[in-house]
Amino acid sequence: MNGDDKPRTIRAVERASRIIQALEDEGQLTLTEISNRLDVSKSTVHTYLHTLSQEGFIAKHNDSYRLSLRYLSLSEQVKNRIDIYEAAQYEIDVLAEKTNERAQFAKLEENSVIYIYRSKSENAIPTTLSIGQYVYPHSTAAGKSMLAYLPDHRVDEIIEANGLPKQTENTITDVDEFKADLRRVRELGYAIGDGERLRGIRCIATPIQTDSGRVLGSIGVSGPSRRMSDERIESELRDLLLQSANVIEVNAKFS
The missing domain is CATH 3.30.450.40 (GAF domain)
Incomplete structure (x- = not known):
């Protein structure tokens, strides 16, 4: 790797991080609000939200998503x-x-x-x-x-x-x-x-x-x-x- 080259990053991790950051900033957001904020399709955002929910990082409440209480333990x-x-x-x-x-x-x-x-x-x-x-x-x-x-x-x-x-x-x-x-x-x-x-x-x-x-x-x-x-x-x-x-x-x- 050239000394001037930046290390490669993983786009999926970046997007997941942006979703978590958005929820940290706003408290809770709907699927549509997250999609608009990230300028990513609803179907793609839904996949990320489902994965993050399965891993215990976010929780769904009615039609909105928020950070889970797992962060208290972390x-x-x-x-x-x-x-x-x-x-x-x-x-x-x-x-x-x-x-x-x-x-x-x-x-x-x-x-x-x-x-x-x-x-x-x-x-x-x-x-x-x-x-x-x-x-x-x-x-x-x-x-x-x-x-x-x-x-x-x-x-x-x-x-x-x-x-x-x-x-x-x-x-x-x-x-x-x-x-x-x-x-x-x-x-x-x-x-x-x-x-x-x-x-x-x-x-x-x-x-x-x-x-x-x-x-x-x-x-x-x-x-x-x-x-x-x-x-x-x-x-x-x-x-x-x-x-x-x-x-x-x-x-x-x-x-």
């Missing part, structure tokens, strides 16, 4: 295979309570950030992010906190794969500026997300690492910009966050 199995999940979950709950904000645990998978666990206080603002949702790493504090400690070639791969798409007026879209930001993260030990994915929201995040420097994930605290001032970050949030990260890293040694 979700639990995935979480149970994350060595630091329990320690991170506890510390995220502690952070949310102490800061009276929203706290979250995220990991880097392939070229995206995925949020694994989240906890919020009564005072916390709502979020547009769902557990399991993938987002660009360059526009989040969690993503930047992890990328800052990856090898340069891996950062380059992620930038090449994703680009640096603009999401708000604060999103860093210049490669040199972004890499300079990552250097600042390494100097400080934490990253700041300043409305780069969502206007009016600031976040502080720090990586979870092994003794050898391998990045296991990231924990962070988010809130409205007016509450997440530089002064509060320096005087309160930074130390709380770094303490929690240290606890998780210690637990990781014995998990």
Whole structure:
């Protein structure tokens, strides 16, 4: 295979994945709605739906289809295979309570950030992010906190794969500026997300690492910009966050 050639993909798997994604996005859809959405004939879609139903991945309710409850089991199995999940979950709950904000645990998978666990206080603002949702790493504090400690070639791969798409007026879209930001993260030990994915929201995040420097994930605290001032970050949030990260890293040694 030529180095420039992309690996071959299986069209049937791609279509099945698109159906599952459509049901994830919409909750439930009819055969006609799925056919129109995928621009595939009803007979073909019906075959896919029947197969996915037989394999337990979707369920039919009246004239509509939805994801099956099997995903609950799959979700639990995935979480149970994350060595630091329990320690991170506890510390995220502690952070949310102490800061009276929203706290979250995220990991880097392939070229995206995925949020694994989240906890919020009564005072916390709502979020547009769902557990399991993938987002660009360059526009989040969690993503930047992890990328800052990856090898340069891996950062380059992620930038090449994703680009640096603009999401708000604060999103860093210049490669040199972004890499300079990552250097600042390494100097400080934490990253700041300043409305780069969502206007009016600031976040502080720090990586979870092994003794050898391998990045296991990231924990962070988010809130409205007016509450997440530089002064509060320096005087309160930074130390709380770094303490929690240290606890998780210690637990990781014995998990």
